[in-house]
Amino acid sequence: MTGKSILVVDDGITIRLFYRDVLEAAGFTVAEAANGVEGLERALLDRFDLMIVDVNMPKMNGYELVRQVRDDPALRSIPIVTISTEEKEEDALRAYRAGANLYVVKPVRPDELAATARLLTGGAA
Numbered sequence: 568m569t570g571k572s573i574l575v576v577d578d579g580i581t582i583r584l585f586y587r588d589v590l591e592a593a594g595f596t597v598a599e600a601a602n603g604v605e606g607l608e609r610a611l612l613d614r615f616d617l618m619i620v621d622v623n624m625p626k627m628n629g630y631e632l633v634r635q636v637r638d639d640p641a642l643r644s645i646p647i648v649t650i651s652t653e654e655k656e657e658d659a660l661r662a663y664r665a666g667a668n669l670y671v672v673k674p675v676r677p678d679e680l681a682a683t684a685r686l687l688t689g690g691a692a
Contacts, residue, residue: 571595572596572613572614573595573598574597574613574615574618575598575618576601577621577650578621590681590684595684603628606632607627607635610642615645616646616689617645617647617684618636618646618648619684622650622653623653629662630649630661630662630665633662633666647668648683648687650671650672651671651672651673658670
């Protein structure tokens with residue numbers, strides 16, 4: 568176990584369960600949120616070493632969630648990976664401008680997800 572905690576924010580339950588399975592198998596503790604508002608609330612209540620955020624979600628999209636996390640002094644240092652089906656360069660730039668550390672296009676390979684999580688939480692890839 569890495570002892571590291573990851574918050575997965577995605578409106579798709581199947582995606583959340585897939586990420587949970589991959590990340591827990593890699594030794595992480597995983598919490599979930601179904602939209603940006605819920606994700607922000609979870610981030611404010613618990614301490615996370617990484618956030619994995621879908622871009623297209625109801626209530627608050629991933630870009631806005633990333634911006635709000637970066638604007639909060641208590642949260643701004645959490646690494647954030649944004650994940651989307653959007654493949655255009657402008658989508659990635661929008662994520663980086665909001666404050667994302669990495670932009671990944673779906674589908675995400677399990678080994679890449681685990682390696683990215685280890686890298687951004689300070690573990691060995």
